[in-house]
Amino acid sequence: xxxxxxxxxxxxxxxxxxxxxxxxxxxxxxxxxxxxxxxxxxxxxxxxxxxxxxxxxxxxxxxxxxxxxxxxxxxxxxxxxxxxxxxxxxxxxxxxxxxxxxxxxxxxxxxxxxxxxxxxxxxxxxxxxxxxxxxxxxxxxxxxxxxxxxxxxxxxxxxxxxxxxxxxxxxxxxxxxxxxxxxxxxxxxxxxxxxxxxxxxxxxxxxxxxxxxxxxxxxxxxxxxxxxxxxxxxxxxxxxxxxxxxxxxxxxxxxxxxxx
Amino acid sequence: xxxxxxxxxxxxxxxxxxxxxxxxxxxxxxxxxxxxxxxxxxxxxxxxxxxxxxxxxxxxxxxxxxxxxxxxxxxxxxxxxxxxxxxxxxxxxxxxxxxxxxxxxxxxxxxxxxxxxxxxxxxxxxxxxxxxxxxxxxxxxxxxxxxxxxxxxxxxxxxxxxxxxxxxxxxxxxxxxxxxxxxxxxxxxxxxxxxxxxxxxxxxxxxxxxxxxxxxxxxxxxxxxxxxxxxxxxxxxxxxxxxxxxxxxxxxxxxxxxxx
Amino acid sequence: xxxxxxxxxxxxxxxxxxxxxxxxxxxxxxxxxxxxxxxxxxxxxxxxxxxxxxxxxxxxxxxxxxxxxxxxxxxxxxxxxxxxxxxxxxxxxxxxxxxxxxxxxxxxxxxxxxxxxxxxxxxxxxxxxxxxxxxxxxxxxxxxxxxxxxxxxxxxxxxxxxxxxxxxxxxxxxxxxxxxxxxxxxxxxxxxxxxxxxxxxxxxxxxxxxxxxxxxxxxxxxxxxxxxxxxxxxxxxxxxxxxxxxxxxxxxxxxxxxxx
Numbered sequence: 001x002x003x004x005x006x007x008x009x010x011x012x013x014x015x016x017x018x019x020x021x022x023x024x025x026x027x028x029x030x031x032x033x034x035x036x037x038x039x040x041x042x043x044x045x046x047x048x049x050x051x052x053x054x055x056x057x058x059x060x061x062x063x064x065x066x067x068x069x070x071x072x073x074x075x076x077x078x079x080x081x082x083x084x085x086x087x088x089x090x091x092x093x094x095x096x097x098x099x100x101x102x103x104x105x106x107x108x109x110x111x112x113x114x115x116x117x118x119x120x121x122x123x124x125x126x127x128x129x130x131x132x133x134x135x136x137x138x139x140x141x142x143x144x145x146x147x148x149x150x151x152x153x154x155x156x157x158x159x160x161x162x163x164x165x166x167x168x169x170x171x172x173x174x175x176x177x178x179x180x181x182x183x184x185x186x187x188x189x190x191x192x193x194x195x196x197x198x199x200x201x202x203x204x205x206x207x208x209x210x211x212x213x214x215x216x217x218x219x220x221x222x223x224x225x226x227x228x229x230x231x232x233x234x235x236x237x238x239x240x241x242x243x244x245x246x247x248x249x250x251x252x253x254x255x256x257x258x259x260x
Numbered sequence: 261x262x263x264x265x266x267x268x269x270x271x272x273x274x275x276x277x278x279x280x281x282x283x284x285x286x287x288x289x290x291x292x293x294x295x296x297x298x299x300x301x302x303x304x305x306x307x308x309x310x311x312x313x314x315x316x317x318x319x320x321x322x323x324x325x326x327x328x329x330x331x332x333x334x335x336x337x338x339x340x341x342x343x344x345x346x347x348x349x350x351x352x353x354x355x356x357x358x359x360x361x362x363x364x365x366x367x368x369x370x371x372x373x374x375x376x377x378x379x380x381x382x383x384x385x386x387x388x389x390x391x392x393x394x395x396x397x398x399x400x401x402x403x404x405x406x407x408x409x410x411x412x413x414x415x416x417x418x419x420x421x422x423x424x425x426x427x428x429x430x431x432x433x434x435x436x437x438x439x440x441x442x443x444x445x446x447x448x449x450x451x452x453x454x455x456x457x458x459x460x461x462x463x464x465x466x467x468x469x470x471x472x473x474x475x476x477x478x479x480x481x482x483x484x485x486x487x488x489x490x491x492x493x494x495x496x497x498x499x500x501x502x503x504x505x506x507x508x509x510x511x512x513x514x515x516x517x518x519x520x
Numbered sequence: 521x522x523x524x525x526x527x528x529x530x531x532x533x534x535x536x537x538x539x540x541x542x543x544x545x546x547x548x549x550x551x552x553x554x555x556x557x558x559x560x561x562x563x564x565x566x567x568x569x570x571x572x573x574x575x576x577x578x579x580x581x582x583x584x585x586x587x588x589x590x591x592x593x594x595x596x597x598x599x600x601x602x603x604x605x606x607x608x609x610x611x612x613x614x615x616x617x618x619x620x621x622x623x624x625x626x627x628x629x630x631x632x633x634x635x636x637x638x639x640x641x642x643x644x645x646x647x648x649x650x651x652x653x654x655x656x657x658x659x660x661x662x663x664x665x666x667x668x669x670x671x672x673x674x675x676x677x678x679x680x681x682x683x684x685x686x687x688x689x690x691x692x693x694x695x696x697x698x699x700x701x702x703x704x705x706x707x708x709x710x711x712x713x714x715x716x717x718x719x720x721x722x723x724x725x726x727x728x729x730x731x732x733x734x735x736x737x738x739x740x741x742x743x744x745x746x747x748x749x750x751x752x753x754x755x756x757x758x759x760x761x762x763x764x765x766x767x768x769x770x771x772x773x774x775x776x777x778x779x780x
Contacts, residue, residue: 021283021299023541027707032752037707038611039541042584045615052614064302064326066584091298094312095305185504187287187297232292233500240753244705281543281559324562324586351558354572355565445764447547447557492552493760 002200002209003248004216007034012054012202014038014195017070019061019090022188026059029192032244033216035199041066046073055083055202057194061090063101075109084112084205086198088191092116093123106154112201113210114150115159115194118143125149144173144260157210159197161190165218166260167211174211177256178218180225182235193217196243211257219254220246262460262469263508264476267294272314272462274298274455277330279321279350282448286319289452292504293476295459301326306333315343315462317454321350323361331361335369344372344465346458348451352376353383366414372461373470374410375419375454378403385409404433404520417470419457421450425478426520427471434471437516438478440485442495453477456503475515480506482514522720522729523768524736527554532574532722534558534715537590539581539610542708546579549712552764553736555719561586566593575603575722577714581610583621591621595629604632604725606718608711612636613643626674632721633730634670635679635714638663645669664693664780677730679717681710685738686780687731694731697776698738700745702755713737716763735775740766742774 014035018026023039030037040049043066050056056078058071078085087105092098102124114124118141122129125146144166151158151170160166163184165176183189193214200213223246224238274295278286283299290297300309303326310316316338318331338345347365352358362384374384378401382389385406407420411430420426423444425436443449453474460473483506484498534555538546543559550557560569563586570576576598578591598605607625612618622644634644638661642649645666667680671690680686683704685696703709713734720733743766744758 018540019299020278020280020301020540021287021297024284024544024707027541028753031705031707037541038614039539039582041540041582041587042617045617048615048617062299062301067301094298095308097302097305097308185291187284187291230505231498231501232504233288233497237497237753237757238751241751244752245750279559280538280540280561281547281557284544322559322561327561354558355568357562357565357568445551447544447551490765491758491761492764493548493757497757 002204002212004034004246004251005248007199007203010203011036012199013052014198014202015049015053015056015074016195017058017067017074019059019191021062022191025188026191026195028240029243030195030199032240033196033199035195037195040070043069043073046070047077050074050077051081053083055198056085057198058085058087058105059090059191059194060088060092060098060102063098068101068104071105072108075105079110084198084201085109086113086115086194087111088194089114089116089120089124092120093129111154111156112205113157113159113197114154115161115190115197117190118146118160118162121150121158121160122146124153148173157207159193159210159214161193161214165214167207167214169207172207173260175258175260176211176215176218177258178215178222178254180221180235182225182232183221185232186236212251215255215257216246216251217243219251222254262464262472264294264506264511265508267459267463270463271296272459273312274458274462275309275313275316275334276455277318277327277334279319279451281322282451285448286451286455288500289503290455290459292500293456293459295455297455300330303329303333306330307337310334310337311341313343315458316345317458318345318347318365319350319451319454320348320352320358320362323358328361328364331365332368335365339370344458344461345369346373346375346454347371348454349374349376349380349384352380353389371414371416372465373417373419373457374414375421375450375457377450378406378420378422381410381418381420382406384413408433417467419453419470419474421453421474425474427467427474429467432467433520435518435520436471436475436478437518438475438482438514440481440495442485442492443481445492446496471517472511475517476506476511477503479511479514522724522732524554524766524771525768527719527723530723531556532719533572534718534722535569535573535576535594536715537578537587537594539579539711541582542711545708546711546715548760549763550715550719552760553716553719555715557715560590563589563593566590567597570594570597571601573603575718576605577718578605578607578625579610579711579714580608580612580618580622583618588621588624591625592628595625599630604718604721605629606633606635606714607631608714609634609636609640609644612640613649631674631676632725633677633679633717634674635681635710635717637710638666638680638682641670641678641680642666644673668693677727679713679730679734681713685734687727687734689727692727693780695778695780696731696735696738697778698735698742698774700741700755702745702752703741705752706756731777732771732775735777736766736771737763739771739774
């Protein structure tokens with residue numbers, strides 16, 4: 001079983017192609033959780049950096065020609081080396097460019113995990129959904145069915161995050177019922193989770209580890225919310241404190257996981 | 261009258277061409293105030309993203325050829341659709357490039373709001389001012405006259421922010437006498453205000469709404485300063501907390517507005 | 521002797537070519553310490569911005585063709601004007617690109633200060649070191665000898681930061697034994713120190729000033745750690761509070777400096 005202690009001891013290097021809004025928060029999240037983040041902007045070092053990494057994260061928010069090249073170059077090396085690839089299709093349904101960039105990446109790189117909100121995963125499943133910019137929006141579809149469908153389509157794990165997180169390999173599906181409403185009110189919560197998932201499965205690459213990492217982030221948020229029930233920005237600072245200090249005992253005690 | 265409740269209910273999508281220093285803080289400010297921020301770097305999605313937005317913000321700090329193209333592409337669509345455009349001429353007087361980029365944008369895009377500090381607005385009014393990098397510096401000019409002149413020149417509203425904020429359409433002018441000295445000691449306060457103004461006037465597009473939004477940000481700072489009178493960084497976290505939880509009653513009670 | 525009061529009174533403009541992860545934290549650090557940060561991305565304003573600056577900082581993490589051009593353009597002007605240049609060779613040993621970009625910069629620009637962790641300075645001294653991504657890693661070399669060697673090689677000051685900071689001109693060497701373990705657990709601590717060093721020596725350009733600035737940052741961390749012994753993210757917010765309010769008396773009382 002994946003333990004937080006093993007993550008901290010391993011301190012895996014996690015390479016990121018980040019968006020231009022939340023890179024500091026993502027680096028902090030990886031770092032406080034126990035990994036060692038590294039980021040870059042020049043395609044020419046993609047190969048070498050991927051070679052020293054234990055996992056990679058591709059955030060497709062605010063991509064452009066240059067960052068897409070970085071994603072493709074790093075992704076191919078990651079696949080060759082067999083290290084985990086996490087992709088976040090930020091607001092993928094919103095523009096043709098985001099759709100094309102995701103499709104191009106999916107054609108050339110195999111993902112271990114697609115992590116998105118309901119609106120993003122729904123788009124990948126060709127299910128109609130009412131999105132609002134980068135936010136999940138409101139849809140009436142069945143999020144479990146949508147997540148499973150996307151997992152099967154891309155032959156990977158899907159983490160659909162929201163008030164209830166869904167983690168699935170397309171057959172076996174878990175819900176994570178931990179969490180806090182302030183995750184939705186902080187820009188970059190999902191991006192941070194991407195980094196945490198990559199860190200976790202770079203240490204132990206299975207569905208249970210993915211579920212536990214998802215729950216760990218949510219539980220850190222619950223603990224932060226107990227400290228700051230009415231202060232969403234203080235919540236965010238405390239979320240980092242909790243990530244850095246949470247124990248396996250706390251995770252075991254608080255984890256609310258159900259196989260669906 | 262614009263209410264904070266109506267902003268939170270509307271949750272308008274605000275598109276940003278951001279600088280490379282403060283995008284996270286700007287996204288957070290928009291988000292905690294009640295909007296939904298989105299950012300991008302590739303010109304090819306400027307049109308589509310502007311089409312789903314209710315307002316746009318152009319931050320001209322650290323612009324380059326690529327970001328200028330994004331500003332122009334997005335600005336033209338915003339004008340065609342009639343959604344508000346807020347521009348921040350960061351340190352515009354300091355380099356020829358910043359002057360040229362602002363001029364080019366002004367030639368091709370109509371602004372609803374120019375938001376700057378005294379040094380930046382003075383430059384646009386051709387008034388001599390002693391600036392210090394990105395800071396307002398010290399000038400002996402009449403900030404009200406300068407703000408009015410720029411509003412008339414560009415046929416838009418001007419928010420000149422400082423210890424006393426000036427909000428004008430070139431004829432009618434208000435001062436906002438709320439605020440806190442720690443706004444000046446935090447990098448990105450002005451950038452955050454840009455996002456808040458765009459969010460506000462995307463919900464109700466008039467001078468009173470602009471004044472109230474300016475006051476709301478300043479009052480959130482006053483409340484934060486009461487909690488952290490000697491801790492400028494804690495002030496900033498608390499500023500976000502206050503922005504997310506402030507009520508119309510608090511704004512009404514604390515607002516210090518004068519028509520000049 | 522350099523005083524914190526003189527820094528705050530001078531409020532020097534510090535120009536940064538930043539990486540894409542930590543620019544907000546670096547700007548905040550410079551600002552809270554008493555300087556006025558400015559950043560840019562377009563080579564065409566490198567000269568003018570360097571002309572209004574009192575010091576420059578080149579962060580070589582996530583460099584690319586464009587940022588390298590910015591570094592070279594700004595560095596040459598800084599050398600011509602005699603204002604201090606601080607360079608941070610982030611993870612320089614990790615990729616050929618980072619090695620080539622550093623070499624190119626060293627060939628064309630004279631540095632006043634190289635600031636790096638043990639792994640980075642060891643690379644520049646051609647000493648074998650076990651690095652881990654952006655982290656210092658573990659090496660068995662003599663950090664004092666390594667720092668002195670690099671200072672002699674590049675004819676500049678070296679600040680090798682770690683649990684014990686080493687500050688040397690290649691002959692005279694000081695250790696700074698202040699600090700806190702949480703510096704290592706926060707992404708961007710070193711980048712922030714770069715900005716602080718440039719701010720300090722732009723006011724008083726000598727080895728003692730460099731030592732005192734290094735100690736000031738470490739002491740601010742000690743004070744922050746007293747407030748938040750088990751909360752690494754709250755530590756970081758408090759570090760900024762302390763930087764903004766620390767007095768020369770506090771620095772004098774707490775400073776643990778030894779000439780080696």
